[in-house]
Amino acid sequence: MASLVPPFTEATAKAKVQRAEDLWNTKDPNKVALAYTPDSVWRNRDQFLRGREEIIGFLQKKWDVEKRYKLRKRYFCHNDNKIAVEFEYEYLDEVAGQWWRAYGIEHWTFNQDGVMERRDMSANNIPISSEERMFK
Incomplete structure (x- = not known):
């Protein structure tokens, strides 16, 4: 496969998206921050x-909840x-006993080495029942 650095083709952009999904699903803030x-x-x-340290702290808090x-x-x-x-994405707030699904959009900007230098994310959460979950 071609290198996952800009300029992206449709194939390399889709591969970059899949790589990001796989990485985030590890729920390892230190690994995710390296992207x-x-x-x-x-x-x-x-x-x-701003910066990896803030990203790591944010992700640790996120996945604690x-x-x-x-x-x-x-x-x-x-x-x-x-x-x-x-x-x-879906997650369980164990304290409240409530499942949630978030829907959103991200815009990513990469440097010449294919490392993300900017991430803009917007999303909405909706409460769902356990039976409504898509990712079991």
Whole structure:
């Protein structure tokens, strides 16, 4: 397979999306953070993060609350060094005993080495019942 660095083709962009899905589903903040530049900038809903240390802290807190997390990402479109992704994920808030599904969009910008330097994410959560779960 071709290298997963810009400029992306449709095939390499889709492979990059699959690699990101696989990585996030490890729920390992240290591994996930390596996909981002040391000074990466994130907008995650209403939070703004800068750098791997903030990303790691954010992800640790996220997965401390979001139990049984399972994510699916879908390629939407791309250009030279950018990829847009649709996603959905489910998780259980064990404290409240409530399942949730999140739907959203991400816009990714990569440096010349194929490492993400910017991630803009917008999403909405909806409560679901255990029976409504798609990712069992």
